[in-house]
Amino acid sequence: MAAKPSSARGKQSPRRGASVQPLQEPRGEPPLSLERIVATAVELLDAQGVDGLSMRRLADRLGSGAMSLYWHVDSKEAVFDLALDSVLEYRGPPRAPAPQDWRGEVVHMLEDWRASMLRHPWSASLLPRRALGPNILSRLELLSNALSRAGVAQADLNVAIWSLWNYVMGATITRGSFELSDNDRVAAQQRLADLGERYPTIERSHLLLDDNWDGTFRKGLDFLLEGLAPKQ
Amino acid sequence: MAAKPSSARGKQSPRRGASVQPLQEPRGEPPLSLERIVATAVELLDAQGVDGLSMRRLADRLGSGAMSLYWHVDSKEAVFDLALDSVLEYRGPPRAPAPQDWRGEVVHMLEDWRASMLRHPWSASLLPRRALGPNILSRLELLSNALSRAGVAQADLNVAIWSLWNYVMGATITRGSFELSDNDRVAAQQRLADLGERYPTIERSHLLLDDNWDGTFRKGLDFLLEGLAPKQ
DNA sequence: ACCTGAACACCGTTCAAGT
DNA sequence: ACCTGAACACCGTTCAAGT
Numbered sequence: 001m002a003a004k005p006s007s008a009r010g011k012q013s014p015r016r017g018a019s020v021q022p023l024q025e026p027r028g029e030p031p032l033s034l035e036r037i038v039a040t041a042v043e044l045l046d047a048q049g050v051d052g053l054s055m056r057r058l059a060d061r062l063g064s065g066a067m068s069l070y071w072h073v074d075s076k077e078a079v080f081d082l083a084l085d086s087v088l089e090y091r092g093p094p095r096a097p098a099p100q101d102w103r104g105e106v107v108h109m110l111e112d113w114r115a116s117m118l119r120h121p122w123s124a125s126l127l128p129r130r131a132l133g134p135n136i137l138s139r140l141e142l143l144s145n146a147l148s149r150a151g152v153a154q155a156d157l158n159v160a161i162w163s164l165w166n167y168v169m170g171a172t173i174t175r176g177s178f179e180l181s182d183n184d185r186v187a188a189q190q191r192l193a194d195l196g197e198r199y200p201t202i203e204r205s206h207l208l209l210d211d212n213w214d215g216t217f218r219k220g221l222d223f224l225l226e227g228l229a230p231k232q
Numbered sequence: 233m234a235a236k237p238s239s240a241r242g243k244q245s246p247r248r249g250a251s252v253q254p255l256q257e258p259r260g261e262p263p264l265s266l267e268r269i270v271a272t273a274v275e276l277l278d279a280q281g282v283d284g285l286s287m288r289r290l291a292d293r294l295g296s297g298a299m300s301l302y303w304h305v306d307s308k309e310a311v312f313d314l315a316l317d318s319v320l321e322y323r324g325p326p327r328a329p330a331p332q333d334w335r336g337e338v339v340h341m342l343e344d345w346r347a348s349m350l351r352h353p354w355s356a357s358l359l360p361r362r363a364l365g366p367n368i369l370s371r372l373e374l375l376s377n378a379l380s381r382a383g384v385a386q387a388d389l390n391v392a393i394w395s396l397w398n399y400v401m402g403a404t405i406t407r408g409s410f411e412l413s414d415n416d417r418v419a420a421q422q423r424l425a426d427l428g429e430r431y432p433t434i435e436r437s438h439l440l441l442d443d444n445w446d447g448t449f450r451k452g453l454d455f456l457l458e459g460l461a462p463k464q
Numbered sequence: 465a466c467c468t469g470a471a472c473a474c475c476g477t478t479c480a481a482g483t
Numbered sequence: 484a485c486c487t488g489a490a491c492a493c494c495g496t497t498c499a500a501g502t
Contacts, residue, residue, distance in 0.1 A: 032466080055495065067496085068467050076495065125357060128406045132420050132440070137431050144433035156451070158442045161434075162406075163399065163452035169406065170360075170398030177361045188364050199369050201376035202393075208364070210390045219388070220395035227459025264485080287476065299477085300486050308476065 029063040034072050034082070036062065041083040045122045053079070080126060085133035087120045088113070090142070102146040103225060109142055110168050110221065117172045124172040140165075150229040160228045167224055175213050261295040266304050266314070268294065273315040277354045285311070312358060317365035319352045320345070322374070334378040335457060341374055342400055342453065349404045356404040372397075382461040392460045399456055407445050 040061050059066040093108045117124040143161050152160050189208040272293050276285050291298040325340045349356040375393050384392050421440040
């Protein structure tokens with residue numbers, strides 16, 4: 001993730017006069033590279049959000065001129081695509097799963113997927129707009145495979161996969177967005193109470209205050225899986 | 233939606249010299265108003281997408297200076313909020329539903345919700361970032377109500393509501409985004425085929441070519457509802 | 465092959481004025 | 484009360500050059 005230590009710097013660049021303090025250069029920036037650009041873009045996105053990523057700021061962080069980026073990268077869009085994909089790799093469950101435990105496998109992968117996106121809150125809302133990077137495809141393949149083993153009919157397979165996709169994406173985008181505004185949520189629930197009888201049911205169940213996101217995600221996922229492949 | 237016909241124009245504005253063609257003024261713009269701003273913003277968003285809405289362009293369409301908008305509206309963000317809410321009203325099913333038909337009621341509302349957002353493709357991805365306008369709250373209230381009648385336990389009610397929310401939002405955001413790039417989807421499926429054995433299952437089921445969006449949405453919704461409130 | 469600065473055509477918003 | 488233009492501090496990207 002962090003920039004690589006040192007070594008390279010344009011081969012024989014004349015290095016104008018070995019100065020008095022050769023240790024700790026002002027900034028020993030390694031040369032630009034796709035890798036470094038993507039890693040830094042992820043850092044910047046994590047720190048400042050989608051609106052915080054500008055080509056000029058990214059170049060600043062990399063210690064280069066803004067236009068230098070365009071030699072490595074087609075456009076700002078491409079930076080988004082690359083940053084997104086770099087964040088969605090799946091390494092699988094800690095131990096090889098029992099082959100009949102399709103449910104555990106699916107739940108683990110989906111919770112990991114969600115967790116990866118929440119670690120990089122800009123990623124979830126970007127994904128549906130682009131999708132289809134190799135890391136996502138692997139996850140879908142895993143899903144498809146597990147659901148087949150679960151006995152989902154071939155004709156229902158795509159429906160089942162998209163349902164899970166929808167559920168995960170909806171949950172994660174929502175959570176990533178709401179999180180930023182905890183105060184707002186309390187304020188909203190208060191407004192609900194003030195409005196009194198217009199929304200009696202959701203006011204009573206404190207829908208907007210419910211902040212057990214992880215538990216809610218898991219329970220809802222169980223319901224959905226139950227609908228897709230009933231236990232009996 | 234369109235600008236109102238005529239009448240007003242700053243009362244006694246001197247109207248420099250009643251010219252030769254008094255019919256069909258250059259543009260008989262009515263004065264600015266929140267209503268007109270919001271309606272025009274929706275038009276502009278429909279036509280140009282989220283990135284197409286700028287305060288300057290919006291002002292142009294309204295025949296005013298860019299800064300005039302700020303008298304009626306706090307910021308560009310506020311314009312988004314208002315445009316979004318204006319697009320999400322629910323008028324209910326065509327006929328009063330049988331009170332025991334909670335499922336029909338839920339399905340109708342959710343399909344209408346999805347359809348409203350697809351009519352304005354910018355709206356779905358905006359909603360999770362803001363949520364909580366009165367029109368959305370009404371829809372959640374309806375959901376809560378129907379699910380109670382369906383026999384969902386009080387303790388599961390919020391989970392059930394958020395599950396449906398997640399499903400609808402995920403489905404609609406995904407569809408709204410993929411739609412723009414039909415060619416890409418075919419290309420992606422082709423790439424899948426080329427990659428051959430890396431993704432055998434989803435390649436075989438033509439996951440990425442499936443374009444029966446409405447049917448898939450409906451079937452998946454049925455699975456989810458079955459999980460939330462089993463028929464027996 | 466890799467990097468650069470100047471320039472273009474845009475942004476949202478502050479401010480001090482105008483009517 | 485309502486609208487305005489100039490100005491500020493930004494954008495992404497094209498282009499013609501530099502090494």
